[in-house]
Amino acid sequence: MSQTVRMVVLVVLLLLVDHTHSFQPLFSSKGNSTTHRDITQRAVLIKTAQVCRDIAAEEGWGFSLTIDDSLTVEKVQRACSSTGTSTSVLSTVRYQTSIAIMYFTNALVDVVFALSEEHHFDDETFTGGRDVITAGTAVKTQRTLYLFPQFLMNSFTYIYLCLLMLKGVFAVKSSVKQENYGAGRLVLGQVCHTLQDFYSHSNWVELGNKSPYAALIKPDQTLENLAGPSVPTCRNCTDGNCENNLLPDLQQQGLLTSGYFNLFSSEKPAGKCSHGGSFDKTSRKDPIGGISKDDTGSSHGSLHHQAADLAVNATVELLEDIRLAVGNKKFLQLMGLSQSTVLCFVIDTTGSMSDDIAEAKRVSFEIIDSKRGTQQEPSAYILVPFNDPGFGPLVMTTNADIFKDSINALTASGGGDIPEMCLSGLQLALTAAPSTSEIFVFTDAPAKDAHLKSTITALIESSKSVVTFMLTDVLASRRRRSLQGVRPRAMSQADAQLYRDLARASGGQAIEVTKDDLSKATTVIEDSSASAVVTVFQVVSNPGKPDNFSFTVDGSLKNMTAYITGKSSLTFSITSATGVTQSSSESSGPLATLTTTGNLRRLSLNAENQTGLWEISVNSNDPYSVKVIGQSSVNFIYNLVEAHEGAHGDYSL
Incomplete structure (x- = not known):
């Protein structure tokens, strides 16, 4: 297949460089090899099912799913979403999308950190690799990313920035505790890549270990039996056969090593193992060869499946560590296991908007009160107010009462110069909301920040979110009322066209009504809050x-x-x-x-x-x-991709 051939696939994919050196990222060029995508999805399905089984036991409802390698997204979603008596329509889109985001950022490590030995456990950097897994600090990602609107032009750049700002399972836990599940997934994918590479790049499997190295996710434990910098670890492979290139003394003493890797230089410490492969120049210098188990054709490819199975078990252990820290409910939210929607409002709070605010309050309270405690209860609530010159702060919570208090606190005031910071508020919501969310914008004014149109369009396309505008009193005549001394506002047809264009780009609608009739139009919001809407x-x-x-x-x-x-x-x-x-x-x-x-x-x-x-x-x-x-229950996730060549032939956006 040539590099120009494009395909539609039912997954979220990634732009990959040609020089990856790990378990293959998304697809295997050798059909019997296991990829980072396979490892991550298997681990997520197993751990999610285990958590749901434990919840079922605690709450006394039936759970009959067998937890093994035959698990699918649909099976786990169905088993976790119902006590067996529910007749609601189930959708796996959010769950599948969340898993895809995790293996998307997992594979992205091979691009962003391609030459970082710590991110791949190369060059015997065991302490550095563990730091990548465990360390890190949480950052308020939405606000930080908003400072770089010129860069937010595609999902690749967005995730690249997130990976630079966040790292380590500590950051995952912190993000989840702050209910910032999107940022948590981005970092979790990165962490999983490094953890999984340990089993492919080190001699842990060759030492006969049958269980994961628990110290890699526990920074308080000592990393033991590491081969020192002057300890020889390998000998030359024989006629391309590397099965016995690890030194017997190393194996007998149980010393841990990993292969050296370099794209540009053949230099490495004397007697040390190389990673191996055509792109690793160190593998051409004595000791020649490598010890990687990235696929079945690697230097130690006969151990590939053992390494992959250990990587799955290690990822499950990592997920369990996160679950213990954040609790069952938030862990399932992190995994994206929800059939319910996110209720997201972006609301103009200037002087003429008191009626609109009251209607947003009414319809959101009705949805909350009618669905509280049911499987249809929104999985999260997001509120972004805007006026001029300000917008925000963003409120994102899974607690309906906090959302109620936040929307109750909104007041309509100011706005004398008419145009408002609508797109800035919408941009903040788009960076916070989960993918495939539906966002509702309430306004009766033109956008003062219309220059953000292309950025908003790019965010809509990358997040696949739907934006619907509730536009009140679009100018059809010159009649306007005066409210509390604020001069009459006027949104012309040309002003409204910006909102119509953005609605069209997202698959949403621009609904134009009078303030008196707004309550009749908000049935659209109630329609969208049902489960599995397609x-x-x-x-x-x-x-x-x-x-x-x-x-x-x-x-x-x-x-x-x-x-x-x-x-x-x-x-x-x-x-x-x-x-x-x-x-x-x-x-x-x-x-x-x-x-x-x-x-x-x-x-x-x-x-x-x-x-x-x-x-x-x-x-x-x-x-x-x-x-x-x-x-x-039927929906799909897609991206357009093209084939490309390289060490791990794969596909790119």
Whole structure:
């Protein structure tokens, strides 16, 4: 396959350099080898299932899942998400995405820290390698990253910055305790890479060890039996066969060593082992050869699977150490094991927004109170206020009462110069929210920081988050009310177009209503707070033209809703797979119940037992959008990638 061939794969992937020297990152060029991706996913599934089994035992509900190498994301999600009596729709997207983020950053170590011996346990740097695993300090990642908006143009750069700011399992635990699960996953992937490389790059397996080296995750324990800097460890391989190149005295004394590696120089201490492989120049100097077990074709490839199994067990031990520190609930949040959504509001707090704030409070309290204690309870709450010249602070919590107190404390004041820092507030929310989140922005003013549009678009694309704007009193006439001495505000159609463009880029909507009708439009927020919500179909027509659109309803879909936005002159009809038609003039018909608020038409579809091809016909020459959602256990994660060559032939974004 050439480097120009592109593929769609159901995982989050990574740009990799050609000179990796570890377990292969994502895919194996040798089909029977185990990759960092395999090791990380196996360990996460095992530990997650074990935690859920323990919770089930404590709470007295059944848990029948067998914990072995046959575990899948779907099996674990199903076993952990239900007591056996729940009939709610389950989705594995957030769980799978969280796992992917962890092996994504795991593989990124081979790029960001490609020449760091500590990150790979090369050159007998055992103390340094353990420091990478255990040390580190937590950083308030969202605020720090906001200081570098010019760099936030893709997910690669975003994660690169995170890895530079955070390291070590200490930082993972600190991030989780602060409920910053996204940062915790980024660092955890990095830590796992270094821990896993120990078993591939050292002679731990050759020494006959059958269990992980526990001292690597415990900084208070002494690293014992290390081969000193002047102790010879290897002899030349014979005719390319390196099975017996470790010195017998080293093995008899139980001394620990690892291979030296260098892309540019063949120099290494006398008598020391090399990592091995075509890119390792030290392996061409006596003692010739290497001891790596990165894949089955490596110098010690016959021990590859033993090393990989130990790496899995070591990763499970690391995850258990984190669980003990943060507790079961937060550990499962870190793993992304949730079928519920994140409730995320970005709210304008200037003088004319008191009605909007009150409505945001009402709808969020209704969602919280109706779902508290159920599997549908939001997994986290995020609030970002903005006005001018300020925005924030960001409130992110899993505690509904803290969120309630925060939104209760919002007051509407100021805003005399009309434009506000809307995109700055949205940027802060996008860097904090988990991937695939749905974010709701409330405002009645233009954006003063419109120059951030491209940065916001890049964040939307990398996080795959959906942004919906609740725009009140978009200027349709010159009439504006005065509120508490604040001069009338005016958002023109041109001002609103910025929000429409961002909504379109994210798969969200720009809903335009009067303040009096806002409460009728916030049903969109309630719709999105259900579990396992998927987008079945979406299109934006700009400029508008009469058109017909079709979408397929399959047996997995339930509770379907269609949204059509456009001017009041827009008309439409919808036709089911059985040929039944309902027009926009019917508020209650055979296919849907229709409500109209501002530019939004909401249709609650009666799609049960009507699988097949549906059609929506729209008649309008003005811009409009159509979106169909539903609940389904079927969804997918994707990225466009291309093949590339190298020591570990793989794929890159």
